Amino acid sequence: MQLDKKHVGHEFKAFTTAVEAGRVKLFCKAIGEEDPIYVDEAAAKAAGYKALPVPPTFLQAITNDDPEKGGLLRLLDVDIGLILHGEQHYDYYAPVHVGDRITCQQKVVDIYDKKGGALWFVVSETSMKDQTGKAVAKATGITVVRNPDAGKK
Amino acid sequence: MATVPKFDQVKVGDAIKPIVLPPVSRHQLALYCGGSGDHNPIHVDLDFAKKFGFKDVFAHGMLSMGFLGRLVTSYAPRDRIRKLGTRFTSITWVGDVITLSGKVTGKREENGEKLIDLEIKCTNQNGQDTLQGHATVAAA
Numbered sequence A: 001m002q003l004d005k006k007h008v009g010h011e012f013k014a015f016t017t018a019v020e021a022g023r024v025k026l027f028c029k030a031i032g033e034e035d036p037i038y039v040d041e042a043a044a045k046a047a048g049y050k051a052l053p054v055p056p057t058f059l060q061a062i063t064n065d066d067p068e069k070g071g072l073l074r075l076l077d078v079d080i081g082l083i084l085h086g087e088q089h090y091d092y093y094a095p096v097h098v099g100d101r102i103t104c105q106q107k108v109v110d111i112y113d114k115k116g117g118a119l120w121f122v123v124s125e126t127s128m129k130d131q132t133g134k135a136v137a138k139a140t141g142i143t144v145v146r147n148p149d150a151g152k153k
Numbered sequence B: 001m002a003t004v005p006k007f008d009q010v011k012v013g014d015a016i017k018p019i020v021l022p023p024v025s026r027h028q029l030a031l032y033c034g035g036s037g038d039h040n041p042i043h044v045d046l047d048f049a050k051k052f053g054f055k056d057v058f059a060h061g062m063l064s065m066g067f068l069g070r071l072v073t074s075y076a077p078r079d080r081i082r083k084l085g086t087r088f089t090s091i092t093w094v095g096d097v098i099t100l101s102g103k104v105t106g107k108r109e110e111n112g113e114k115l116i117d118l119e120i121k122c123t124n125q126n127g128q129d130t131l132q133g134h135a136t137v138a139a140a
Helices: A022-030 A041-046 A056-065 A072-078 B026-036 B046-051 B061-075
Strands: A013-016 A083-092 A103-114 A119-129 A135-146 B015-020 B081-088 B099-110 B113-123 B129-140
Touching: A013 A056, A022 A056, A022 B026, A056 A083, A056 A103, A056 A119, A056 A135, A056 B026, A056 B061, A056 B081, A072 A103, A072 A119, A083 B061, B015 B061, B026 B061, B026 B081, B061 B081, B061 B113, B061 B129, B081 B113, B099 B129
Parallel strands: none
Antiparallel strands: A013 A103, A083 A135, A083 B081, A103 A119, A119 A135, B015 B099, B081 B129, B099 B113, B113 B129
């Protein structure tokens, strides 16, 4: 297995999704987050937020709302069972609240291998803007692909 | 709820109060599958995980990054977080007991903001780091 570096620079189709209160509530339950600012509007307002904020890594739930989810794996022709998450980084420029509509645009920024091709690394960046066009965050992820052919003679 | 850190009172080397989490459960992985929209079956379907050479299902890396987010928001309010990032350095298995810890590694001013840099990590019951991360928060 070898990944084709020609995909560096590929831009995926942008999509827009709404930040929903129920989804934030389930996300908080999953990570054990009990701060009421994420689920109780009165608590959020008392803490100075104009609406319910979202936990810092909830941005992943937003990017996962892509109607063409899995596009990166299809582009690279990689099986989902072979991938691991190598790194994830978020830069926060402005708050994201329940009720916002966020537009995400993902692109491939680098592809490289290590250990003689046993592991491949795919770096992608997703820009996130709110309904006013303001940049709210940048998400940078590194997907690691295990080469099923590594070690075979 | 966290209060905004005061720049002049923060010292490099200051520790964030650690958080010890309950053991990671299969139920938690199912909740995170739905909550995050990461539907990769390797985290919830034992048959699928075994097919790809794993002994069991394992936690989403991003679930653990969510824990790191909790650590940082225990140190500074949500709207003060400017950066959060991590390397996923080893797999978190069902039953693992994760401890969240961190410390201040730097103080600086940028674009008119007083910033505090943090080193943060998840460590399992064997003392192995599962995530090695960093964060930047804006102080007052």
